[in-house]
Amino acid sequence: MTLTDKHIRYTGKFLFLAGFFLFNLTLFTGRYRITNDTLALSGLNEEMITVLINEIGPLPADDLSKPQIIKITGTAIRKANKLFRQENKSELVVYNVPETVFNISKSGMTGFPERKKELFSLLVFTLTIAGALMIFAGNTEYNKPGIRNNGIFVRPATGRGFAGYALAAYLLLFYTCLYFFPAWITEPVALTDPISMRITGQPAGRWFMYGFLYTVFILVLGIRFIIRYRNNRYQVWRTVSVIFFQTIFAFSIPQILAVLNQPYMDLKNIWPLDYSFFFSYRIGEYINAGTIGYFMIGWGIMLIIIAVPVLTYFFGKRWYCSWVCGCGGLAETAGDPFRHLSDKSLKAWKFERISIYSILVFASVMTAATIASLFLPGSRIFGMPANILQGIYGFLVGAVLAGVAGTVLYPVMGNRVWCRFFCPLAAYLGIVQRFRSRFRITTNGGQCISCGNCSAYCEMGIDVRAYAQKGQNIVRASCVGCGICSAVCPRGVLKLENGPVKERVKINPVLTGNLNDIV
Amino acid sequence: MTKHVVIIGNGISGITAAGSRPNKFGWPGQDMKGVHGMYSKQDLDMLEERTSFIKHGVVVGGGLIGIELAEMLLSRKINVTFLVREESFWNRILPSEESEMINRIIRSHNIDLRLNTELGEIIGNNDGEVTSVITKDDEKIECQFVGLTVGVSPNIEFLTGSGIETDRGVLVNNFLETNAPDVYAIGDCVQHKTPPTGRRNLEQVWYTGRIMGETVAETIAGTRIQYRPGNWFNSAKFFDLEYQTYGIVNAVPGDDEDTLFFKDKKKGYALRLNFLKHNRQLKGVNSLGLRLRHDVIDRWITENVTVDAVLNNLNMALFDPELYSRPNLQNL
Numbered sequence: 001m002t003l004t005d006k007h008i009r010y011t012g013k014f015l016f017l018a019g020f021f022l023f024n025l026t027l028f029t030g031r032y033r034i035t036n037d038t039l040a041l042s043g044l045n046e047e048m049i050t051v052l053i054n055e056i057g058p059l060p061a062d063d064l065s066k067p068q069i070i071k072i073t074g075t076a077i078r079k080a081n082k083l084f085r086q087e088n089k090s091e092l093v094v095y096n097v098p099e100t101v102f103n104i105s106k107s108g109m110t111g112f113p114e115r116k117k118e119l120f121s122l123l124v125f126t127l128t129i130a131g132a133l134m135i136f137a138g139n140t141e142y143n144k145p146g147i148r149n150n151g152i153f154v155r156p157a158t159g160r161g162f163a164g165y166a167l168a169a170y171l172l173l174f175y176t177c178l179y180f181f182p183a184w185i186t187e188p189v190a191l192t193d194p195i196s197m198r199i200t201g202q203p204a205g206r207w208f209m210y211g212f213l214y215t216v217f218i219l220v221l222g223i224r225f226i227i228r229y230r231n232n233r234y235q236v237w238r239t240v241s242v243i244f245f246q247t248i249f250a251f252s253i254p255q256i257l258a259v260l261n262q263p264y265m266d267l268k269n270i271w272p273l274d275y276s277f278f279f280s281y282r283i284g285e286y287i288n289a290g291t292i293g294y295f296m297i298g299w300g301i302m303l304i305i306i307a308v309p310v311l312t313y314f315f316g317k318r319w320y321c322s323w324v325c326g327c328g329g330l331a332e333t334a335g336d337p338f339r340h341l342s343d344k345s346l347k348a349w350k351f352e353r354i355s356i357y358s359i360l361v362f363a364s365v366m367t368a369a370t371i372a373s374l375f376l377p378g379s380r381i382f383g384m385p386a387n388i389l390q391g392i393y394g395f396l397v398g399a400v401l402a403g404v405a406g407t408v409l410y411p412v413m414g415n416r417v418w419c420r421f422f423c424p425l426a427a428y429l430g431i432v433q434r435f436r437s438r439f440r441i442t443t444n445g446g447q448c449i450s451c452g453n454c455s456a457y458c459e460m461g462i463d464v465r466a467y468a469q470k471g472q473n474i475v476r477a478s479c480v481g482c483g484i485c486s487a488v489c490p491r492g493v494l495k496l497e498n499g500p501v502k503e504r505v506k507i508n509p510v511l512t513g514n515l516n517d518i519v
Numbered sequence: 520m521t522k523h524v525v526i527i528g529n530g531i532s533g534i535t536a537a538g539s540r541p542n543k544f545g546w547p548g549q550d551m552k553g554v555h556g557m558y559s560k561q562d563l564d565m566l567e568e569r570t571s572f573i574k575h576g577v578v579v580g581g582g583l584i585g586i587e588l589a590e591m592l593l594s595r596k597i598n599v600t601f602l603v604r605e606e607s608f609w610n611r612i613l614p615s616e617e618s619e620m621i622n623r624i625i626r627s628h629n630i631d632l633r634l635n636t637e638l639g640e641i642i643g644n645n646d647g648e649v650t651s652v653i654t655k656d657d658e659k660i661e662c663q664f665v666g667l668t669v670g671v672s673p674n675i676e677f678l679t680g681s682g683i684e685t686d687r688g689v690l691v692n693n694f695l696e697t698n699a700p701d702v703y704a705i706g707d708c709v710q711h712k713t714p715p716t717g718r719r720n721l722e723q724v725w726y727t728g729r730i731m732g733e734t735v736a737e738t739i740a741g742t743r744i745q746y747r748p749g750n751w752f753n754s755a756k757f758f759d760l761e762y763q764t765y766g767i768v769n770a771v772p773g774d775d776e777d778t779l780f781f782k783d784k785k786k787g788y789a790l791r792l793n794f795l796k797h798n799r800q801l802k803g804v805n806s807l808g809l810r811l812r813h814d815v816i817d818r819w820i821t822e823n824v825t826v827d828a829v830l831n832n833l834n835m836a837l838f839d840p841e842l843y844s845r846p847n848l849q850n851l
Contacts, residue, residue: 144627146759150594231759233842444838445813446726447754447763486840490756492763492810495838512813514730515747518737 005138012134019127026120026187031063031111034073034104041107044100048092051080063110070183073104102182102206109190121194129220136224145231147488149340149457157411158337164411175404182206199255214330215251219243221333228336232487234496238322242329250326263289265296268324270303272363273425275398278370279390308425309432315498316439317429318481325425327406327418331459332482335415339459339484342414348461352421352478359397360427366393397422416459420478430477438498439481440505441474443467445512448493454485468493471511473504532701532739535678535689536732539671539707539723548641553649554665557588566664570595573663577601577652579638580669581608583755586621588666589630590758600631600660602638602652614770616780617805620789621757628758641665671723673708686710688721693745695735703738705731715748717767724753750820751803752813760787763811766803766820768793776802779826781848788846794826801826809846810838 034056039049053059055076064072077097084092094100113120141148156163177184189209196204196212204212222243229235249268257264263285271277277300286293311319321328342348365381366389372379373386381389406418419426433439441464448471454464460478464485467474474494486494508519541556543549553569555562570576576592578585581603589599605611608625610618625632637655644650651661673688684690684698688710695703706728714720727748734746754763768791772778777796782789788808794801800823804816815836819829829836834845 144759148594232840233844234840237842444810445817446729446752447813449725449754483840490761491754492761492838495810496841511726511729512817513726513749513752514733515749516734516737516744518733518744 005140005143007138008134009138012131012136012138014131015127016131016135019124019129019131022120022127023124023188023191026113026124026191027185029112030066030109030114030187030190032066032069032105032108033063033110034059034069034108038108039104042100042103044094044104045092048080048094051083052076055079066105066184066186069105069108070101073101077101098180098182102186105183106186106189106203109186113187114190117190118194121191124191125216129216132220133223136227142227147229147231149488152337152340158340160341160412168408168411171408171410172404175408178206178210179399179403185209200258202258211251211254214326215246217334218246218326218329221336222329225333225336229487232483234483235487238483239333241323242325242332245324246326246329262292263296265300266326267299269326270308270320270425271300272360272367272428273325273327273423274300275363275366275393275424276390278367278374280370280374283374308429309436312429312432312439313437316437316479316481316496317426317433318439318479318483318496320429321419321426321480322482327402327423328480330407331410331415331419335410335459338410338415340414340456341410341412342416342420342459342461344455344458344461344463352461355421356423356427356430359401359422360424362393362397363424366390397424414459414461416480419480420460426478426480433479434475434477436501438501438504440497440499441467441479441485442495442497443471443473444491444493444495445471446514447491449491451490453488453490454494457484457488459484464494471506471509473506475505532703533699534735535683535697535702535704535708536706536728537674537677537689537708539673541667542670542672543667544669546638546640548643548649549667551641551643551647551649553643553663554641554667556667556671557584557591558671566591569664570597573597575600575660575662576664576666577660577662578666578668579652580667581605582668582670583609585666585668586625586757588668589625590628592664592666593628593630597664598629598631600633600662601625602633602636602654604635604637606635608632608634611770614768614772614778614780614791614805616782617762617789617791617807618770620760620782620807624758624760671707673710673721675708694738694743695731695746703735705735711746715746717751718748726752750817752817760808761810763806763809764804765811765813765816766793766801768803768805779830781846783846786844790846790848792826792829799825799827801829804829810840812836812838 036049036053036059039052044052052073056072060072074097077094077100081093081097084090136142141150153159155161157167158164174185182189185206189204189206192204192209192212196202196208222239225239226236229239245268250266254264254266263282266274276282283297286297289296308320322332366386369379369381369384369386369389372381378385401422402418406422409417448465448468450465450469452465454468455462455466458464459482460476460480462474462476462479464474481496483496486496510517510519539558541558543556548554553573555565555569557563557566570592575598577600578589578592579602581601585601585603586608589601592599607615607618608621613621622632622634633654639653639655639657641649642651642653642659649663649665651659652665653659675685675689678685678689682699683702689697689704689708690710690712691697691704692712693715695705695709697704707723709721709731711718711720711722714722730748731746734744737744750766752763752765754761756762772793775796776793779792779794780789781791786808789806790809791805792801793803801819803820804811812835819836830848833848837845
């Protein structure tokens with residue numbers, strides 16, 4: 001029997017599903033204990049621990065299930081908090097209860113998979129990654145260079161079928177736990193402990209796990225993207241770039257900084273996407289860190305006031321959104337199978353213009369309040385102190401829109417929901433791109449046959465065809481310059497270009513091929 | 520088939536844009552179930568339905584629609600036999616080098632390409648459904664679908680007895696006017712009495728329909744203008760290979776013409792420049808796998824630039840996406 005693509009593909013599917021099954025299985029197998037030691041390991045101070053033990057009563061001798069430990073510790077912390085408030089010891093109050101419950105649970109993990117963590121971690125990640133790569137290797141659609149989207153609108157996973165909604169529901173559960181109830185996913189976090197231990201010498205937190213998974217997704221599905229679009233060098237280099245910025249800038253450098261005891265910074269994250277950049281705790285960290293901290297503050301501000309306008313002037317917002325950004329990186333790689341699900345309606349365009357600039361205004365007001373409070377402690381905007389605004393923004397924009405909605409909606413509304421409707425940095429970049437940039441997508445004379453591939457695969461919901469039919473250049477604030485419209489055009493009509501600002505908008509030209517001046 | 524009547528301004532104008540229909544040349548069995556042209560949305564719907572249960576399809580006719588239909592069948596994992604009357608794909612239009620490149624691409628996708636092969640008859644079962652075809656060389660090919668893609672003819676039957684002059688199509692003058700006052704014809708159904716220079720009298724291609732529409736719209740809005748298409752151009756995509764053509768490139772160059780053909784085997788692209796022998800003026804361009812700027816090539820042809828100037832300034836005409844390597848003509 002010879003090894004065919006089909007064998008490779010099916011083996012890959014089997015391995016991937018086995019790994020994915022194990023990953024999910026761990027969620028239901030964890031056992032927990034509470035001891036003085038595990039409480040101490042979870043990073044709580046002694047006074048808190050004493051009160052907690054008091055509230056819990058005699059520490060349970062048996063191992064607890066996940067719901068039990070979450071309930072016991074959660075209740076105890078809330079009671080302790082009440083006590084501290086009554087005694088006016090607000091400095092002892094635990095503000096982030098879910099995080100604390102997570103920490104106590106994680107340091108008290110026992111049994112399976114905790115004891116076989118190394119093996120399980122290796123199994124889960126090897127099986128899923130190797131399985132995924134084998135699925136790509138055995139995909140006959142990738143045998144020849146050239147983009148094939150056969151069946152993408154009708155397959156259940158990519159055509160808003162059952163599989164698509166199931167994926168969205170799974171992601172919704174995962175992200176809700178990750179952001180709001182992390183104690184429910186201690187085991188997946190524990191699976192990344194072996195990796196975290198090797199890099200930083202510390203056990204993994206939830207954000208390490210998320211960062212690791214995020215990077216693996218961009219890397220593995222980036223490989224898929226490169227195979228799929230390998231006939232197009234723009235696509236290949238752009239994907240190499242997002243993989244590079246994710247693995248080095250977003251993932252590795254912050255870990256190195258942590259090992260060196262330096263403050264956290266993702267050097268490619270720019271305010272207002274990095275909305276907490278001016279928060280007092282971060283500015284405090286940077287100032288305390290000395291020279292490197294001052295460099296970080298300077299670098300962050302330079303990105304906002306120099307890099308964004310200058311690079312966007314020369315290249316359009318694509319230099320960031322589809323070459324550097326992590327959100328864009330995930331959207332372009334993991335989100336690639338869903339790009340055609342973006343809403344092309346005029347209504348969506350109108351909604352986008354209101355929503356995205358509202359968030360930019362919100363981010364600006366919140367940040368203005370933050371900066372004001374750095375210099376004038378206790379100052380208020382709209383009757384609210386900065387920390388309240390920060391809390392609202394962090395919950396609504398940082399967690400719900402950017403974290404949960406952005407990715408959960410991939411199989412439902414396409415891969416750029418966050419970038420298109422909500423990202424305040426995209427709004428800022430978009431204003432520069434619309435009014436002061438050399439970037440445009442040019443159309444090629446009279447060659448457009450109105451097939452509509454460009455509009456179908458535009459992840460930002462731009463009706464590219466409407467421009468191509470009229471021979472007009474595409475100059476739109478939302479265009480992230482992914483170049484897919486040009487890649488899927490069967491007649492060579494679209495080209496992303498940088499050129500003189502003056503010539504970039506063309507209104508109703510006569511299409512090449514008609515000698516009459518009909519305008 | 521669609522007929523549109525538009526009423527504008529003071530007068531009443533009629534426009535026939537009745538389109539065309541796939542040719543059928545009287546083959547036995549040509550109207551059986553499972554035998555289709557590829558023209559309308561209805562054809563597409565029927566194809567989608569039929570491809571859900573069939574194993575093998577036969578495509579008849581070696582042109583642009585034939586190869587597209589073959590590709591569509593492949594996308595549904597259906598084996599295809601492709602019958603082409605000529606000795607090489609589309610070689611009445613394409614010079615032999617280009618045609619040979621496409622032959623190879625068709626075969627590389629596991630399509631059973633039969634050159635020099637004509638359809639004899641279509642055989643069906645008792646329910647009138649196609650079961651096989653027999654070629655003129657008496658070879659039988661089992662199939663459950665036959666695609667007839669041997670060109671189109673104007674839809675003119677509905678005009679019989681209307682007094683509007685027809686021949687193979689609706690006859691029009693240079694203003695796209697029929698013999699009846701205020702009645703115009705545009706698109707696939709048109710036959711020009713005196714076609715514009717360098718153009719054929721029946722020219723069923725997507726953009727001439729658009730230009731005719733623009734022309735008549737201008738006329739009935741008050742400025743009577745002639746139909747004036749510029750230099751010929753067209754494009755297609757053969758599987759993953761894009762094709763563009765500008766100006767006049769005949770399958771065999773005329774006696775007064777010479778040709779330069781560049782091909783990069785490794786990268787799979789090709790470029791042909793046809794020019795007049797005596798003054799080296801550019802007449803036409805074929806490109807495969809290279810995107811060219813319509814405006815620039817069109818201007819070069821209109822301005823009669825020499826082929827040498829074209830080669831020296833080719834970068835101005837390239838429209839490939841950014842980061843593509845420029846074609847190195849020395850190595851072609």
